[in-house]
Amino acid sequence: MKLEIDNLTVTYRNNGHNLLALDRIDLTLERGRITALVGESGSGKTTLGRTLMGLLPDNSESSGCIKLDENEILGLDEEGLNEIRWSKVAMVFQNQAANFNPAHRIIDQVAEPLIQRRNMKKDDARQSAGDALKRMGLLNHQAIRFPHELSGGEIQRSMLAMALIMEPELLILDEPTSALDAMTKAFVADVIDKVRQRGSSVLLITHDLDLAQKLSDDIAVLYLGRIMETMPAGELFLNPMHPYTLALGRSYPGVQVLRDLGGIRGEAFYRITHQHPQTGEKAMFHNHIIGPGSFHEDRHVPPAGCLFQPRCTQADGDCLLKNVSMINVGDHQVRCLRGGIVNRIELKGVSKRYGQVVALDCTNLDLRAGEVFCVVGETGSGKSTLAMIASGVLLPDSGLRFFDSIDMDEWRKKDYKSLAGRIGVVYQNPSQSVSHRLSVLDIVAEPLRIQGIGGDRKETFERVKKALADVRLPSEQEFLRRYPHELNLGAIQRVCIARALISEPSLLVADEPTSFLDPSVQAKVLKLLMELQTEKGLTMIFVTHDIGLARKIADRVGVMLAGKMVEIGPSSLVLGSPLHPYTSLLIKSAGGNGGGMVQMNAEPAKGGCSFAPRCTLADRACFWQLPPQVCLDGSYHSAACFRPQVTDNECFMENKPCLSGAAPACCN
Amino acid sequence: MKDGHYIKLTAVYFFAGLVMVYASYSLPKWLPGDFVTAMYYGSNVTLTAEQEAQIRACYPCQEGFSRYLLNLLSLKWGYSYAFLTPVSDLILEALPWTLLLFGGAHGASMLFGFIAGVEAAWRRGGWVEKAGVGCMTIMEGVPEMCTGVALLMLFALWLGWFPSSGAETAYSIYSAIERIWDMTHHLALPFTTLFLAYLPGNFLLTRGSMVMVLKEQFVQTARAKGLPPSRVRYAHAARNALLPMFTRFGLRIAFMVTGAVVVETIFSYPGMGTLLYKAIGLRDLSLIQGIVLISSLMVLFVNLAMEILYGIIDPRIRNAYKLPA
Known part of the structure; x- marks a missing residue:
């Protein structure tokens, strides 16, 4: 059985303003494969399912083809x-x-069928x-009951039994696990898997991204009736390519997700097509994107532009105007003009020495737009050096740096101010990073003045007040006139954060930015930063000792040891199931456990793993050879270690090129 | 459902029945006047108080409630002074006619109204449905008295196709088949009157609830299962639109006797309604009591039957009786 959907468009008629539910959908459902369809409500998932069943309501119109084994249905x-x-x-x-x-x-x-x-x-x-029904775990006495006499899980299993009674070749499941307990969910997942093994194809419509990722073979992401991305299921959380997929994944409280929930900025819209004269032209059909509370006149979006553009944090001028078609990026197909999520910053083989001390060994790092990257590690491991190189403040001895795909060093030489305006920096020691001769107003307004983007006095003043209010500081005249020595450390640190954010940067590099804040203020400041991430796509490099903090905010975590990035990957993997013994030790120590676990000042081995003298798992090789790269989870999680702590059922690959690129091939 | 539920239900209905018996015994006594005043009401004779008392003395006065109750249990329903016949005979004579007329009209209007309602709702938005709803709404507004009088004048008095009164031709000797034809002939006009009176309600009610049911998801599921359309319509949708209609049927049946008064009087049909009308006119106390009792017991019986049938029609109601422990 093969079902091909080609150029399928479905509209619901509604007094001349037609709701466009599905827009030129191309999708192929293959025999023995599960295809998951994800997306917000109103994206047309259910409409697609109902179209395949021929169950659209009377006020709908559809065009395109749906071919079931070459027969048009x-x-x-x-x-x-x-x-x-x-059947x-x-x-x-x-x-x-x-x-x-x-x-x-x-x-x-x-x-009945x-x-x-x-x-x-x-x-x-x-x-x-x-x-x-018995195969679905319903006993005879339950089977002869009436529907209202069964529980939700029993009903769901009965529904599956009913759907499978004629052994269909295509099974469409619309939210099969919503409102089910975990056990029933697992059972249902098994049943669906068996259907696949039998050779049927399955279309899984779901909000449950965990289920989609685990169960399905392919995932199609639907937004406002268009497919935005198709990808192999495993990459849903690990490597989303479309900004919408990323934002959707961040909004989902997955079982393994450690960080706080993000969201998608703006409202979920819906689309209508209708006909009315545009100024000076004759009547024509066109699309609108309509959101709650807006007049459709405000939102004339030309059919050419990207649908996600109003909510996308990386949209530029082209996204509004140019036609977007699907492009192939690796295994993915992405409907994005910019080729998927862009890289905000790329470091290629950067290193730094202070005299004899190697502060940062040759390191690669790519950060995607809107990503929060936490750098953790013991003191002196090169975290701050890495962060300052990334921020452009510190010059690396070697290596290349790119910001928004432009060589940062050239940009720096040409027009330092415009680069500096895009990167906000919060330094490690707040009291030393502000001038004691400047008042709060002057400190916070300084970036605006230097870059010449503050406008007139009044506008600068208003922006300073807003920035201070954002970090929960008072914004009265009296406070603005104060000098740093009149403030406590926490307040100065918040002044520093306000200063870093006032030029509305797209990258924030923060070195221990909340170390002097009490938990309540820290929570508020972090919330602000996360909101900026959702709303503006703010990318962040966070240097922190606080593993708990990293858990809450990081998308990815890098673990540094003696100038090397020894482990890097999605925070849920690095902090949830660390590979490197050093990472495990860090996490254990962060819990406040003592008990002679940690040895300080161990002499690092020459040429071997720096952690070897302290490592309980170390053998001879660890002392004398450079540890190899170990990659897991489709190579998104990697560590440099001879004895990675891989749990039994996971297989791992050695010495395969790692996409996250902790230790590059150039640094041998 | 547990047996305990039935026992409780029976006990409740038995008690209610007792109250009904008392009410039907005592309430008619409140009527002003008695059969003596009624007897001479239309004549020129004026009785003195003394004469009235003498006449009244000829008839034994009605005994108390306990006596009445005992008599009821031994199936002695009293004696009608006006008709000089036992009450039970009168009622047994009239009841079958009413049951025939009303049961028939109700049954037919329900069946027809239901099917028409289901089909109309299925074709929602089409001209058949719109015309049907329009006509039925107008018909619903016409009281049965008007329809009855109009039919009587047109078909009985003017065209003369149907007899204007009675349930069968008096003093005739017919074979069984001829007799049935004669009864049908007499039945036609009152039956049509009632059929037309009840049909619109049944139609509109069914269509209304059917329209709601058709929006339910299980109807969509039934369609998705590829079932034949008639199966979707009746086994799934109509099955769940049955309840309001059934309730209406029960209510109407329960008020059969009182509802019968108008139509039976117009067509002089010898049913319970006519009998009640006459009995009240003549202040025939025993007869009134008997009819009221029959009619109130009927209400109770129909209620009981409905309560049990509800559970069969909609299984969800069955569980509504189960109180949380």
């Missing part, structure tokens, strides 16, 4: 559809309990239905 009449329904394409609808007729017993409803469609005898059909 779109536009078939009721009789033709009844041939296909349930070839079956659907598990959303809101399960409402899908059963309250007046008939479960078993009769499950048996057999009786009516296959002309089976009533007793035989009931027998088969009973068996099917």
Whole structure:
């Protein structure tokens, strides 16, 4: 069985303002594969499912083709559809309990298609239905109950039994696990997996991104009726390419996700097509993107532009105007003019020495726009050096730096001010990073003055007040006139954060930015930063000793040891299941555990792993050879270690090129 | 459902029945006047108080409630002074006619209204449905008295196709088939009156609830299962639109006797309504008591039957009786 959807468009008529539910969808469902369809509500997921069943309401119009084994099924009449329904394409609808007729017993409803469609005898059909229900874990006495007498999980399993009773070749599941407990969810997932093994194809419509990622083979991301990205399922959280996929993943409280929930900026819109004269032109059909509370006149979006553009944090002028088509990026297909999420900063083989001390050994680092990267590690491991090189403040001895794909060193030489305006820096020691001769107003306004972007006095003043209010400092005249020595350390640190953010940078490099804040203020400042990440796509490099903090805010974590990035990867993996023994030790120590676990000032081995003298797992090789790169989870999680702590059931690859690039090939 | 529930239900209904018996015994006594005043009401004779008392003395006065109750249990329903016949005979004679007329009209209007309502809702938005709803709404506004009088004048008095009164031709000797034809012939006009009176309600009610049910998801599921359209319509949708209609049927049946008064009087149909009308006119106390009792017991019985049938029609109601422990 193969189902090909080609250029499918579905609109709902509504008094001239037609709702565009699906827009030129191309999707192929293959035999024995599970395709997950994810996206916000209103993106047209359910409409797609219902279109395949021929169950669109009367006020809908559809065009395009849907081919089931080369037979067109779109536009078939009721009789033709009844041939296909349930025997070839079956659907598990959303809101399960409402899908059963309250007046008939479960078993009769499950048996009904057999009786009516296959002309089976009533007793035989009931027998088969009973068996099917039993396979779903429903006992006989439950099977003969009425729908309202069963629990949600039992209803869901009955629904699956009913959908599978005619052994369909395509099973559409609309939110099959919503409102189910974890056990039932796992059971349902197993059932779906068995359907795949039997050779049927499955279309899984779900909000449950964990399920989509674990269960499905491919994922298609739908936004406002268009497919924005298709990808292999495993990459949903690890390597989203479209900004929408990334934002969607950040909004989902996955089981393994450690960081706080982000979101997608702006409101979920819907699209309508209608006809009315534009100024000076004749009437024409065009799209609108309509959000709650807006007049559609404000939102004339030309059909050419990117749909996600109003909510995208990396959109530029082209996104508003140019036509966006699907492009292939690796295994992904992405509908993004900028080729997916862009890299904000790229460090290629940067290193730094202070005399004999290697502060930073040759290091690669790519940060994508809107990413929060936390650098953790013991003191003296080169965290601050790395951060300051990334911020452009410190010159590396070797290596290349790119900011928004432009060579940072050249940019720095040409026009330092415009580069500095895009990078905000919070230095490690707040009291030393402000001039004691300047008042609070002058400190915070200084970047604006230097870069000449503050406007007149009044505007500068207003922006300073706003910046101070954002970091929960008073913004009265009296406070603005104060000098640093009149403030406590926490207040000075917040002044520093306000100063870093006032030029609205796209990269914030912060070295221990909240070390002097009390927990309540720290929480508020972090919330502000996370909000800036969601709303403006602020990219952050956070240097911190606080593993707990890193857990809460980081998308990715890098672990530094003696000038090397020894482990790097998504925060849930690095902090959840660390590979390097050093990372484990860091995490353990962060919990406030003592007990002779930690040795300080161990003499590092020459040429071997710097952690070897302290490592309980170390053997001879660790002392004399450079540890190899170990990559896990599709090479998004890597560590430099001979004895990585890989749990038994995970396989790992050695010496494969790592995408995250902690130790590059250039530094041998 | 547990047996305990039925026992409780029966006990409640038995008690309610007792109250009904007392009410039907005592309430008619409140009527002003008695059969003596009623007897001479229309004539020129004016009785003195003394004469009235003498006449009244000829008839034994009605005994107390306990006696009445005992008599009821031994199936002695009293004696009608006006008709000089036992009350039970009168009622047994009239009841079948009413049941025939009303049961028939109700049954037919329900069946027809239901099917028409289901089909109309299925074709929602089409001209058949719109025309149907329009006509039925107008018909619903016409009281049965008007329809009855109009039919009587047109078909009985003017065209003369149907007899204007009675349930069968008096003093005739017919074979069984001829008799049935004769009864049908007499039944036609009152039956049509009632059918037309009840049909619009049944139609509109069914259509209304059907329209709601058709929006339910399980109807969509039934369609998705590729079932034949008639199966989707009746086994799934209509099955769940049945309840309001059934409730209406129950209510109407319960008030059969009182509802019968108008139509039966117009067509002089010898049913319970006519009998009640006459009995009240003649202040025939025992007969009134008997009819009221029959009618109130009927209400109780229908209620009980509905309560049990509800659970069969909608299984969810069955569980509503289960109180949390």
